[in-house]
Structure formats: C-alpha cells, structure tokens
Amino acid sequence: RKEVEQDPGPFNVPEGATVAFNCTYSNSASQSFFWYRQDCRKEPKLLMSVYSSGNEDGRFTAQLNRASQYISLLIRDSKLSDSATYLCVVNGARGGRDDKIIFGKGTRLHILP
Amino acid sequence: SAVISQKPSRDICQRGTSLTIQCQVDSQVTMMFWYRQQPGQSLTLIATANQGSEATYESGFVIDKFPISRPNLTFSTLTVSNMSPEDSSIYLCAAVGPHDVKLFFGSGTQLSVL
Numbered sequence: 147r148k149e150v151e152q153d154p155g156p157f158n159v160p161e162g163a164t165v166a167f168n169c170t171y172s173n174s175a176s177q178s179f180f181w182y183r184q185d186c187r188k189e190p191k192l193l194m195s196v197y198s199s200g201n202e203d204g205r206f207t208a209q210l211n212r213a214s215q216y217i218s219l220l221i222r223d224s225k226l227s228d229s230a231t232y233l234c235v236v237n238g239a240r241g242g243r244d245d246k247i248i249f250g251k252g253t254r255l256h257i258l259p
Numbered sequence: 260s261a262v263i264s265q266k267p268s269r270d271i272c273q274r275g276t277s278l279t280i281q282c283q284v285d286s287q288v289t290m291m292f293w294y295r296q297q298p299g300q301s302l303t304l305i306a307t308a309n310q311g312s313e314a315t316y317e318s319g320f321v322i323d324k325f326p327i328s329r330p331n332l333t334f335s336t337l338t339v340s341n342m343s344p345e346d347s348s349i350y351l352c353a354a355v356g357p358h359d360v361k362l363f364f365g366s367g368t369q370l371s372v373l
Contacts, residue, residue: 185366189365
C-alpha cells in the first residue's frame with residue numbers, strides 16, 4: 147500500500163454540484179493531515195488542516211477517519227474557480243524520528259460551466 | 260504563515276551549465292525543504308536544508324548534483340549542476356515555522372534545459 151494515495155481523477159463536475167474525494171494513508175501513527183490546492187503551474191497552497199473532529203471552512207469540509215485511515219474533502223456549491231488539483235498531505239507517515247511530510251499525487255478537479 | 264520569496268521564477272538554460280535558486284523567508288523557520296515537480300507529477304522531496312550543516316538528501320538525489328546551502332534560518336539556495344534536459348522541472352522551496360506543522364511554499368522556479 148502506498149504511503150499516501152489519492153484517486154488522480156479527473157473529476158468533471160457541473161458548477162453548483164457537490165464533490166467529494168478521499169485520500170488514504172498507510173501509517174496509523176500519522177499525526178497531521180492537510181489538504182492543499184495547486185493551480186496549474188503554481189505552487190501548492192494550504193487549503194485547510196484536517197482535524198480529528200472534522201472541520202469546515204465555508205463550502206469546504208474536511209474529515210479524518212483514523213479507523214479506516216483516510217481523510218476526505220467535500221466541496222459544496224462548486225465554483226468554476228474550484229478547478230485545480232487537490233493534494234492530500236500527511237505528516238508523520240513514515241512513523242520515524244525523521245518523519246517527512248508526504249504528498250499524495252493529487253486529484254484533478256474540473257468544474258464545468 | 261511565512262511568506263517565501265523564490266527566484267528566479269523561470270529560466271532557460273543550456274545543457275552542462277548550473278543554476279542557483281534562492282529562497283528567502285520573511286521570518287525564522289525551523290525547517291526548509293527543496294522539492295521538484297515534473298510535469299503532471301506530484302512533488303518529490305529532494306532534500307531537507309539544514310541550517311549550518313550539510314543538507315539531508317532523499318534517495319536518488321546527491322549533493323554533487325544538487326548542492327544546497329542554508330547559512331541562516333531564513334535563507335537557502337539550491338543549485339542544479341551540470342544540467343541536462345531531464346532536469347527540466349519546477350523546483351519549489353518550502354518551509355515549516357517554529358510553532359507550526361504546516362508547510363508553506365515559494366512560488367517555484369520553472370527550469371527548462373535545452
């Protein structure tokens with residue numbers, strides 16, 4: 147099993163719809179989880195942290211399921227500007243003293259007008 | 260969150276030459292990293308830039324090819340040496356602050372090697 151795994155997509159979703167995608171991680175000792183957004187030819191930017199209790203920021207909701215070792219991102223009322231690649235990031239995925247920040251390969255989202 | 264200035268933003272280089280990329284952070288950070296992102300791929304960690312000592316390289320990356328400096332807590336450079344077309348990629352520096360676990364990125368350097 148890969149350390150951090152995401153469905154690469156693309157997800158083609160009509161504007162206004164709700165879309166959700168998951169990210170699985172292999173190491174149950176992982177400590178911190180994030181969703182980043184990356185636009186074409188731009189650097190990744192932090193979208194939101196993912197907390198055990200789940201968290202919401204406007205149209206975005208992130209959840210963590212430790213038992214099944216995945217995190218999810220839900221986008222409601224999707225906008226054209228939501229089109230991007232969404233990267234799942236896990237800190238502590240290797241479980242060692244020198245834990246690294248591990249990036250998933252990203253899920254491409256296309257919002258269609 | 261830290262603001263990271265990275266330059267150059269892009270360059271076109273000849274095979275066999277070297278390019279040095281600089282990153283300046285606007286506040287002291289504990290850790291700085293260098294990543295590479297090839298077209299259509301996710302980020303690959305090249306190395307962790309250690310302040311005042313040699314960088315820690317990931318498997319597949321060596322100091323002779325990617326020498327890194329970090330003379331203080333806010334500045335780091337990555338040199339891509341003896342470039343070949345296979346080095347064409349986006350190079351990104353990133354940092355984690357002293358009271359944080361979140362990673363912040365510079366704006367990236369788009370490198371094309373002819």
